Amino acid sequence: MIQLVELTVNGERHELAIEPRRTLVDVLRHDLGLTGxxxxxxxxxxxxxxxxxxxxxVRACLLFxxxxxxxEIRTVESLAAPDGTLNDLQQCFSEHHGLQCxxxxxxxxxxxxxxxxxxxxxxxxxxxxxxxxxxxxxxGYQTIVEAIDDCASRRRAAFQQQxxxxxx
Amino acid sequence: MVEPHxxxxxxxxxxxxxxxxxPRLLAGRGRFVDDITLxxxxxxQFVRSTEAHAELLAVDLxxxxxxxxxxxxxxxxxLDLGDITALLDRPPHEFVPTAMPVLARGKVRxxxxxxxxxxxxxxxxxEDGVEAAVVEYAPLQPVVSDTAALAEGAPLVHAEAPRxxxxxxxxxxxxxxxxxxxxAHTVVEVRTKTGRQNALPLExxxxxxxxxxxxxxxxxxxCSQVPHQVRTVLAKCVGLDExxxxxTVPDMGGGFGQKCVVGREEIAAAAVALRLRxxxxxxEDRRDAxxxxxxxxxxxxxxxxxxxxxxxxxxxxxxxxxxxGAYSCYxxxxxIEPLMASAEMPGVYRVPAYRVRGRAVTTNKAPTAPYxxxxxxxxxxxxxxxxEKAARALGMDAVELRRRNLITVFPYKGVNNITYDPxxxxxxxxxxxxxxxxxxxxxxxxxxxxxxxxIGIGFACFSERTGYGSGAFAQRKMQVVPGFxxxxxxxxxxGTVSVTTxxxxxxxxxxxxxxxxxxxxxxxxxxxxxxxxxxxDRITYGWGSFASRSITIGGSAVAAASVKLGDQLREIAxxxxxxxxxxxxxxxxxxxxxxxxxxxxxxxxVAYLKAHLLxxxxxxxxxxxxxxxxxxxxxxxxATHGCVVELDPGTGGVEILRYVCVEDCGVAxxxxxxxxxxxxxxxxxxxxxxxxxxxYDDGGQPLAPSFMEYKVxxxxxxxxxxxxHLETPCxxxxxxxxxxxxxxxxxxxAAVLNAVNDALRHTGVELDDTPIPRESIFRxxxxxx
Numbered sequence: 001m002i003q004l005v006e007l008t009v010n011g012e013r014h015e016l017a018i019e020p021r022r023t024l025v026d027v028l029r030h031d032l033g034l035t036g037x038x039x040x041x042x043x044x045x046x047x048x049x050x051x052x053x054x055x056x057x058v059r060a061c062l063l064f065x066x067x068x069x070x071x072e073i074r075t076v077e078s079l080a081a082p083d084g085t086l087n088d089l090q091q092c093f094s095e096h097h098g099l100q101c102x103x104x105x106x107x108x109x110x111x112x113x114x115x116x117x118x119x120x121x122x123x124x125x126x127x128x129x130x131x132x133x134x135x136x137x138x139x140g141y142q143t144i145v146e147a148i149d150d151c152a153s154r155r156r157a158a159f160q161q162q163x164x165x166x167x168x
Numbered sequence: 169m170v171e172p173h174x175x176x177x178x179x180x181x182x183x184x185x186x187x188x189x190x191p192r193l194l195a196g197r198g199r200f201v202d203d204i205t206l207x208x209x210x211x212x213q214f215v216r217s218t219e220a221h222a223e224l225l226a227v228d229l230x231x232x233x234x235x236x237x238x239x240x241x242x243x244x245x246x247l248d249l250g251d252i253t254a255l256l257d258r259p260p261h262e263f264v265p266t267a268m269p270v271l272a273r274g275k276v277r278x279x280x281x282x283x284x285x286x287x288x289x290x291x292x293x294x295e296d297g298v299e300a301a302v303v304e305y306a307p308l309q310p311v312v313s314d315t316a317a318l319a320e321g322a323p324l325v326h327a328e329a330p331r332x333x334x335x336x337x338x339x340x341x342x343x344x345x346x347x348x349x350x351x352a353h354t355v356v357e358v359r360t361k362t363g364r365q366n367a368l369p370l371e372x373x374x375x376x377x378x379x380x381x382x383x384x385x386x387x388x389x390x391c392s393q394v395p396h397q398v399r400t401v402l403a404k405c406v407g408l409d410e411x412x413x414x415x416t417v418p419d420m421g422g423g424f425g426q427k428c429v430v431g432r433e434e435i436a437a438a439a440v441a442l443r444l445r446x447x448x449x450x451x452e453d454r455r456d457a458x459x460x461x462x463x464x465x466x467x468x469x470x471x472x473x474x475x476x477x478x479x480x481x482x483x484x485x486x487x488x489x490x491x492x493g494a495y496s497c498y499x500x501x502x503x504i505e506p507l508m509a510s511a512e513m514p515g516v517y518r519v520p521a522y523r524v525r526g527r528a529v530t531t532n533k534a535p536t537a538p539y540x541x542x543x544x545x546x547x548x549x550x551x552x553x554x555x556e557k558a559a560r561a562l563g564m565d566a567v568e569l570r571r572r573n574l575i576t577v578f579p580y581k582g583v584n585n586i587t588y589d590p591x592x593x594x595x596x597x598x599x600x601x602x603x604x605x606x607x608x609x610x611x612x613x614x615x616x617x618x619x620x621x622x623i624g625i626g627f628a629c630f631s632e633r634t635g636y637g638s639g640a641f642a643q644r645k646m647q648v649v650p651g652f653x654x655x656x657x658x659x660x661x662x663g664t665v666s667v668t669t670x671x672x673x674x675x676x677x678x679x680x681x682x683x684x685x686x687x688x689x690x691x692x693x694x695x696x697x698x699x700x701x702x703x704x705d706r707i708t709y710g711w712g713s714f715a716s717r718s719i720t721i722g723g724s725a726v727a728a729a730s731v732k733l734g735d736q737l738r739e740i741a742x743x744x745x746x747x748x749x750x751x752x753x754x755x756x757x758x759x760x761x762x763x764x765x766x767x768x769x770x771x772x773x774v775a776y777l778k779a780h781l782l783x784x785x786x787x788x789x790x791x792x793x794x795x796x797x798x799x800x801x802x803x804x805x806x807a808t809h810g811c812v813v814e815l816d817p818g819t820g821g822v823e824i825l826r827y828v829c830v831e832d833c834g835v836a837x838x839x840x841x842x843x844x845x846x847x848x849x850x851x852x853x854x855x856x857x858x859x860x861x862x863x864y865d866d867g868g869q870p871l872a873p874s875f876m877e878y879k880v881x882x883x884x885x886x887x888x889x890x891x892x893h894l895e896t897p898c899x900x901x902x903x904x905x906x907x908x909x910x911x912x913x914x915x916x917x918a919a920v921l922n923a924v925n926d927a928l929r930h931t932g933v934e935l936d937d938t939p940i941p942r943e944s945i946f947r948x949x950x951x952x953x
Contacts, residue, residue: 021292035203036196038421040370041454045875048370076196086194094190097840100848101675102193103200103371103421132882135875137370137422138675139844140851140912141883 047134076106100138184840220868237293280460352474363861371421394712417702420674464539624927628918634907635720637798663768670710671722689730716907732792820946849912
């Protein structure tokens with residue numbers, strides 16, 4: 001059985017004719033060619049496939065593509081600028097050596113983006129709890145937590161600067 | 169270009185420069201095996217055994233072939249491939265060769281063993297196809313533990329291996345060792361069983377294979393730490409010449425040893441691609457990765473140690489049995505774990521008398537491969553437990569007892585016939601203890617006003633042989649002897665260089681660290697250096713990355729090749745500038761001869777485009793090749809780990825409050841990368857100590873087929889790690905570097921286990937097996953009460 005599904009991914013609309021059982025992550029990776037999102041377990045534990053659906057981090061391996069019609073989906077490919085310049089979170093991951101093999105990284109980035117959008121002033125412990133949603137086998141997590149913490153501080157500082165600027 | 173302020177003393181080596189790998193991996197532009205799609209590609213999955221041990225009576229794939237989307241399905245008989253066989257040059261009483269068929273033939277030996285391969289137009293259809301297979305078994309009694317394997321009259325996993333023993337070596341046996349034990353003031357014994365673990369790269373194994381009709385070559389893109397070994401085995405299994413097989417490795421999502429052996433699935437998928445002349449992809453799903461991939465670490469130790477009254481260790485007598493599962497892995501064989509443990513066990517201590525028996529037994533469980541640290545996490549844990557027990561028996565402080573016995577004069581020739589190069593064994597212990605003391609952990613431990621919760625502190629001292637050269641591996645008597653590395657460097661018209669390495673980075677950052685090494689040798693920025701790896705058509709035979717060998721051996725080879733190219737550049741420049749080649753120096757991306765300077769690009773312009781201007785005895789082009797092998801016994805990195813835990817006796821819960829690692833890997837090429845390796849390794853060691861175990865029921869059915877049962881620790885369980893560096897440069901690697909990949913994993917189980925036992929000091933409970941999850945601590949405490 002084939003079903004017509006319309007998806008909005010990174011601001012672009014796609015029409016797909018797919019089996020209803022096709023998962024969101026398979027559609028993103030293999031039908032749309034967005035291979036930045038990875039598959040680590042296919043049972044919702046490792047979080048390598050984390051993407052944002054209407055701003056919230058979700059496991060793309062646990063959703064059928066057909067379930068997210070009409071939603072705004074964001075993947076790791078949306079983070080860097082079109083010229084390839086990394087965003088602040090990506091830069092923080094690099095500076096803190098928050099990635100080694102890079103396989104869990106897209107999931108970690110999207111998890112952090114979703115979290116920081118919801119909670120711009122997290123404590124380190126809150127960050128650690130959120131990072132515990134996903135698995136990383138290389139880093140021991142410390143540098144991932146530090147990278148997210150640093151990014152949150154930088155965003156707060158930038159926001160404050162903006163406020164100060166607008167007051168003048 | 170990177171700002172020079174990142175450089176240490178003007179050198180790239182020693183500076184934590186931005187990783188070259190990061191931009192693509194962070195932007196989702198990496199290319200992992202499953203990211204590769206070829207036109208007309210088929211998808212493979214495997215019919216796998218549901219029995220641990222059985223005669224294979226019939227495999228019926230007729231129904232499979234009728235499933236919509238399925239293109240073909242094959243058994244072992246259909247494909248008729250050669251076996252994967254790894255050998256040791258040892259007599260039959262020490263080593264029994266066994267073959268691992270690519271697909272099971274006649275018999276299955278573990279749950280998950282591949283029996284047939286199904287290829288379909290999409291992965292969903294391939295799984296549908298697998299479900300339609302009908303396999304008829306005649307079950308045999310499974311052998312599911314090392315003790316069952318060695319029991320009198322046990323069923324045989326391999327008919328050719330009596331008592332299910334694949335390797336049985338007795339080594340060293342210092343003369344008079346029995347007298348040493350008979351006359352010793354104190355003898356302590358440690359009995360330990362360590363759990364079976366999965367190395368668990370987050371990217372499961374996988375391959376894309378296709379036949380290139382134009383080049384008449386089977387192209388295999390696979391996530392392997394050892395591409396040349398995959399080529400050799402694949403060529404042999406399918407009956408092609410080596411040149412007809414090209415193995416390349418794209419980005420790889422971790423390996424940790426699981427991918428440093430040749431997998432049967434990658435051979436089967438490639439064989440089907442060859443047969444159908446169509447691309448075939450196989451991606452292992454997590455259930456198969458947890459149950460049917462290569463596992464590791466299940467070992468049993470009985471170790472006795474003799475001490476004098478004043479705490480001098482006099483002898484070590486060890487019996488090691490490693491449960492290697494159903495097959496010997498290529499190229500290392502089932503000897504990998506027992507031979508490592510037997511050769512290295514005395515470790516950092518001055519042990520005058522040593523005897524060891526090391527055995528590999530075969531059981532009806534998924535086969536094993538080397539996993540980060542290979543036996544060293546286990547024997548270090550055992551030896552460190554020895555020191556804790558001896559300290560208690562002698563009424564001494566355990567740290568002081570270690571101090572008294574550590575090797576302090578180098579080079580030190582051990583009782584195990586290994587020469588240890590200089591390290592900072594004592595200094596690392598002193599600094600680790602001091603750090604924890606200065607942070608106040610000892611007073612918190614002794615304060616004990618914290619209510620029910622008890623603090624425990626544990627240490628682990630160890631060294632780790634890194635950079636095993638051909639000579640060291642030959643001592644293991646492997647028939648295929650890894651060791652050297654070859655590097656080829658080429659400069660292009662822009663004056664930038666490409667450098668090949670036979671090692672294979674997959675998280676270790678070699679694209680950055682090896683570029684730093686080359687940059688220093690040539691006097692150019694590290695972003696002018698491209699590292700080429702993982703392509704058997706472009707790289708002379710290489711051994712890949714494992715055993716912390718890449719920077720010690722591969723890094724030395726790229727340095728040697730760079731020096732050769734530098735000599736060429738100096739010679740050409742001196743000729744063109746009419747100066748003395750001896751006075752020519754590499755500087756700022758060019759060559760200075762006296763007061764004149766010529767850029768590499770200008771030299772390259774001559775070398776390639778105006779070759780008639782070259783000196784008479786210099787050929788055209790700019791390239792050089794060099795190899796490196798570590799002579800002697802290799803170089804030893806060392807570290808001391810200190811772990812502070814808090815135990816809740818009411819629940820058995822253990823929380824790690826502090827972790828300190830004082831490490832010495834010689835010259836750190838990139839300190840941040842070294843710290844990353846240590847932290848990641850420690851996390852895996854903690855995982856083995858407290859959380860992860862691949863368990864089976866009595867019938868050999870795996871009990872942890874998903875992440876719900878196989879408990880991989882998260883950011884909530886893994887603590888922050890304070891790392892302190894000591895630097896004892898290696899005298900015989902090109903950069904003074906020693907290996908840094910495995911140490912974290914090696915020290916952590918011992919440090920954690922000692923800390924837990926320290927926290928149990930008032931209970932009479934002592935735990936020597938791993939893992940020690942909350943439940944087993946709780947149960948042990950209940951029994952004691």
